[in-house]
Amino acid sequence: MKEKIYPSGVIHRLSAYLRYLVQLDEVGRTTVSSREISDAAGVNSAEIRRDLSLFKVVGKRGVGYNIKSLITRFNEIIGAQQETRIALIGAGHLGTAIVNYDPLPKHGFVISTIFDNDPERIGQKVGNLVVKDIRELENVVKRHKIATAILAVSPEAAQEVTDLLDDP
Structure with missing residues (x-):
């Protein structure tokens, strides 16, 4: 399977998203909205939704995105799943x-x-x-x-x- 190449700006934003998601996970949160990620990362929520769709991540309208799934997916993308x-x-x-x-x-x-x-x-x-x-x-x-x-x-x-x- 061919490895997907993402633009550097997207990867830079991804690391900001990941830091925020890890903080939420550590306090026991299970879901997050694009608006919350937007506020924390200082990125327009529409751009966050575009980034998430680029990463093949889907959320539930009115509920948001599963934090653990996002963390797992983002770690796969940046190669952090490797020990x-x-x-x-x-x-x-x-x-x-x-x-x-x-x-x-x-x-x-x-x-x-x-x-x-x-x-x-x-x-x-x-x-x-x-x-x-x-x-x-x-x-x-x-x-x-x-x-x-x-x-x-x-x-x-x-x-x-x-x-x-x-x-x-």
Whole structure:
């Protein structure tokens, strides 16, 4: 099946729609009208309806659009349904906050491993992950084919960690 190419303006608007829809979903909303999306995204509601029809999304007159269906469809279009495995370096306060940040998995990002150089933190649990020794970084990243890392380390340590990640 041939992949559909959408104009960049449409994709830009789509990301604004998606951010708003995720917020609604997080507070338990199930439907949304084009008028609500219009108000939130600052886009004419007729243009929103045109965009939605371009994406083959239909709503019910007087009810609106199903939020979960819109989120699923928009994620398919922008490629966010694909899971991105992430290595997190730094198990301090910032690293712990990132691990516990709920919206990441909703957007296809999964923190799959966490590293630190502090012997007090190594072996401890952060969320559902066990902190690994930073010296294992290169092997774990290669073994699990992790292509993305988040650095939650001091500015002084950032270059050293980046060098570890860049080593072939």
